[in-house]
Each structure stands twice: as structure tokens, then as C-alpha cells.
Amino acid sequence: xxxxxxxxxxxxxxxxxxxxxxxxxxxxxxxxxxxxxxxxxxxxxxxxxxxxxxxxxxxxxxxxxxxxxxxxxxxxxxxxxxxxxxxxxxxxxxxxxxxxxxxxxxxxxxxxxxxxxxxxxxxxxxxxxxxxxxxxxxxxxxxxxxxxxxxxxxxxxxxxxxxxxxxxxxxxxxxxxxxxxxxxxxxxxxxxxxxxxxxxxxxxxxxxxxxxxxxxxxxxxxxxxxxxxxxxxxxxxxxxxxxxxxxxxxxxxxxxxxxxxxxxxxxxxxxxxxxxxxxxxxxxxxxxxxxxxxxxxxxxxxxxxxxxxxxxxxxxxxxxxxxxxxxxxxxxxxxxxxxxxxxxx
Amino acid sequence: xxxxxxxxxxxxxxxxxxxxxxxxxxxxxxxxxxxxxxxxxxxxxxxxxxxxxxxxxxxxxxxxxxxxxxxxxxxxxxxxxxxxxxxxxxxxxxxxx
Numbered sequence: 001x002x003x004x005x006x007x008x009x010x011x012x013x014x015x016x017x018x019x020x021x022x023x024x025x026x027x028x029x030x031x032x033x034x035x036x037x038x039x040x041x042x043x044x045x046x047x048x049x050x051x052x053x054x055x056x057x058x059x060x061x062x063x064x065x066x067x068x069x070x071x072x073x074x075x076x077x078x079x080x081x082x083x084x085x086x087x088x089x090x091x092x093x094x095x096x097x098x099x100x101x102x103x104x105x106x107x108x109x110x111x112x113x114x115x116x117x118x119x120x121x122x123x124x125x126x127x128x129x130x131x132x133x134x135x136x137x138x139x140x141x142x143x144x145x146x147x148x149x150x151x152x153x154x155x156x157x158x159x160x161x162x163x164x165x166x167x168x169x170x171x172x173x174x175x176x177x178x179x180x181x182x183x184x185x186x187x188x189x190x191x192x193x194x195x196x197x198x199x200x201x202x203x204x205x206x207x208x209x210x211x212x213x214x215x216x217x218x219x220x221x222x223x224x225x226x227x228x229x230x231x232x233x234x235x236x237x238x239x240x241x242x243x244x245x246x247x248x249x250x251x252x253x254x255x256x257x258x259x260x261x262x263x264x265x266x267x268x269x270x271x272x273x274x275x276x277x278x279x280x281x282x283x284x285x286x287x288x289x290x291x292x293x294x295x296x297x298x299x300x301x302x303x304x305x306x307x308x309x310x311x312x313x314x315x316x317x318x319x320x321x322x323x324x325x326x327x328x329x330x331x332x333x334x335x336x337x338x339x340x341x342x343x344x345x
Numbered sequence: 346x347x348x349x350x351x352x353x354x355x356x357x358x359x360x361x362x363x364x365x366x367x368x369x370x371x372x373x374x375x376x377x378x379x380x381x382x383x384x385x386x387x388x389x390x391x392x393x394x395x396x397x398x399x400x401x402x403x404x405x406x407x408x409x410x411x412x413x414x415x416x417x418x419x420x421x422x423x424x425x426x427x428x429x430x431x432x433x434x435x436x437x438x439x440x441x442x
Contacts, residue, residue: 007350018349027352035349061420064354073352104418155352290387335418 005038005052005069022077027155029147029175033077044072047082048089056089057096061103062157062164066092070156071148078148083126084141086345087204088148091116094206094339095149101336105208106159110239111167112330113177114149115209115247117314119192120202122343123180130180132318134249135173135212146176171211179316185252186315187259194265195340202345205312207247207338208330210238217254218322223261226254227268230326231275235304238328240278240288243303245310245329245338248272251317254324265313273308277301306333371435375405380433382425384417389439396437406435 010025012018018035022028034040045052045068052069059066068089075088095102095114105112118128129139137143159165167174183190192203217229230248238244248268250258258268280297283289289302305311310333317324330336371377379400381393390411397409410432412425421429421438429436 005350007352009348009350011346011348013346015347018347021349025351025353035347036352037347037349041350066354069350070352070354073350077352101418103420108418151352156354331418332416335416 005041007069007073009038026160027077027151029150029154031147031175033151034079036073036076040076041069041072044075044080044082044085045069048072048085050089056092059096059102059157060098061101061106064157066096066152066156071152074151074155075144075148078151079140079144080148081140081144084145084148086202086343087116087118087122087126087128087141087145088152090204090341090343091145091149091206092152094204094341095153097339097341099337100206100208100339102157104335105330106153106157107164107166108331109166109168110330111170111174111210112208112336113171113173113211114146114153115173115207115327116146116149116178117191117205117207117247117312118178118180118202118343119183119190119205120197120343121200122202122345124184128178128180130182130184130316131252134179134251134317135177142178142180143176146173146178150174150176173209173211177209179249179314181314182252182255182316185319186255188265188313188315191312191314192340197340197342202343203340204343205338205340207245207312207327208336209247210328210330212249212325212327213237214323214325216323221257221260223258223263223268224271226257226324227271228275230324231272234272234326235276235278236286237304237326239331240283240304241302242332243306243310243334244331245312245333246305247312247314247327247329247338249314249316249325249327251321251324252319253322255315266308268313269308269311272311273303273305276304278304312338373405374400374435376407377434378432379406379409380429380436381409381411382421382429382436382438383411383413384438385414386417393437393439396439400437 050068054068057066153159215233280300400406
């Protein structure tokens, strides 16, 4: 590595004192962090072959350059291993992409998390969980990669709760919100391939997102039955009027039921798009749409998303249990779009 | 004794060690031209116009003019910034939810 680490250095008596120093400086998410010593930060960068001053992303709204060095420091603090860094870097590239539009999801009172969906060989190599307890604890890669991204947002982009992160409620996914697609068992085209990459490439797809909304269907043995329940749960969700993107997370039992009916991802999208529309009259009656109710409003329908393509379908979750989830995107698709980036190693 | 690296960056222009640099603040609003940037949310235009009116009636600002961003999530676009630089001394941006 030619250039040296440029960040300011602070001294602490030992590891424990360094962890407390990080808390006192306001650098943490509330949980203890691994002290970012120069040796640990160098190990993160060496795995990537990146110079410390290499710019990973530039967030125009904040006029801030996110360098490899700052990403590495925050990844160390989050508990990442050097092999996790390529995924962290790809996710940081995604939140710096103008289509993701950092300012809104990074700041908004609506309190978006950064949902990171990992596809391709890297997910299996790094043991990124795609199965049981999908959004829960138990997997180092899932918890540390997303945590590193959030620490970059906090420490580099200034998204601190109460100042430039004004989330009214936030949600637990703002600590870490990383899943992989269960490509090994899924009968469907993986998300990253639908979004233009090859199956053997690795990728992250990053969406500004609400928390997961779980739904039950323990009754039906058909795709139409399961997805009718999903659509009924989903019809009034998220920013109903905003027309956000959505992620559907279809877990094992539902995946097998839907695939057993011969349905692929495009057909799922079309069905859910068609069955999540609301009448203007209902939206006005429930104080979501402004204006007086007109006779034609009873039959005039507003789609929940602008297009079926705004519904991203992911096969993930435990093998057992007739549950799946939908995840509303933040705000509106006009204001922030899901972005897919290749993970390069 | 161990050494750790600072994970933070001061957002904005200027020296990372000292933080962002701000445009100089006027001593008084008397006779100043006020730019208002509206972010498209419901009533943000009414809120900002009310603020602009108060800046005129109570602080002696000369005039107000309002621009509208493309949507609330994006920065003010270049045309707005260019026109603001030409025609305003002070700018107020805000939201009404």
C-alpha cells in the first residue's frame, strides 16, 4: 500500500478503554465496537487492494467523499472480517448512486433502513444467511456488513439520529438489514440476474426500506391463494400514496407452493400489482388522498406501485413455516430507487 | 497503549479538521432579497410564503421569490441555484409535512 492512513489518531490505554472512547466520541450505534487500530484497518484495505484515499462514493447532497479508508475504519468497528469488505464497498457504492438519492432515505422522518440483498457466489462463500431466522440474529456477515454501512452513514455522511437522521420511529433494520437470496433452493431467476447481471457474478441490491411485514397463509396450496393473502395484507402499507418500490421475501413453504403452481417471478409481480390497487374513494375515505369523493372514485383504481417492475421478488427465509414478508420501500420510487451493484473481488 | 483511527468526516466543503465553511451571514435582513425553496410537500409553499411575509413585515426584507424543487428528496437543481445566486441575498429552505 503506497499511501498512508490519513485519519486522525487517538490514543487509549487498552482495548477496553478504546471501545469506551469510541462511545464517548459518538462514533457508535450504541453497541460496542472493535477498536479501529491502524493494523486492523490496513488488513481491511489490503484484502481489497485499494489505496486508502480511493473514493468509493461521493454523496453530492452532503458534499462528502467516502474513501476506502473511512469505509475500512467503520467496517473494523462493525466487526467485519476483511473478506466482508467487497460487499460493504458495493453497498456503499449503491447508497452513493444518484438513483438511490442519499438525502431522502438518509435523513427522512419516515426512517428508512438500508435493505441489502446479496446474490451470487459471494453470499455462499461468506455464509450470508438466506434461510432460517432470515432477519434475525445468528450470522456474523449479515449483522456486520449492514452495521458497517450504517456506521459509514453516521460517521462519514453525518446521518446521526436527531440531526441529519430525523427518523421519527426508525426500525431495527437500521442497525443491520442484510439478507441473501436462497439461490440454492429457489426455482426462480435470481434477483441480480433479473437486474442485468450474470448468475456467476456477485451483487448487492440496495433499497431504502421499511421494516419487514410478515404475513400468514397456512391454508392455501396454490400460488393464487398465497398471493391473494399477501396482496390483501399489502394493499394498504407503506406510503400508500407514494408508489414506492417493494420487496417480496418468499420463504420456503410459500416458495414451494407458488412454484408448484408453475408461477415464476414475473407472474408473481403481475398478480401482486393487479391485486394491490385501491379505489380513489377508499383512499379519500381513509384520509390518504385529498379531495371530495366523486361518484367515479368508487371504480377508479390507484396502483400501489407505478409498475409491476417496482416489485422485487426474492426467495429467502426458513424452509418450514407458512410465512413470507413484504417490505415497502421508503417514500416513493420517484425519490429513491433500488440500486444493484456488482461485488468485485 | 493502543492507537485508533477517527472514523468520521466533517460533511460539507472546507477543511476536514475544522468542518464545513458557511457563506457569511448578513448583519441585517433590511433591504435583502429573500429566496424561498419549496420542496413540493403539502403546504410547504404556504409555510415558506408566511415566513417570507414575516421577514418582510418584521425584519424589513425587500422582496421574496419562491422556487420549487423537483421533489423533496433531491437537492435544488442547478437552474434554481444559478437564479438564486443572481437574484437573492438570503435563502430559506424548508419543508411542510
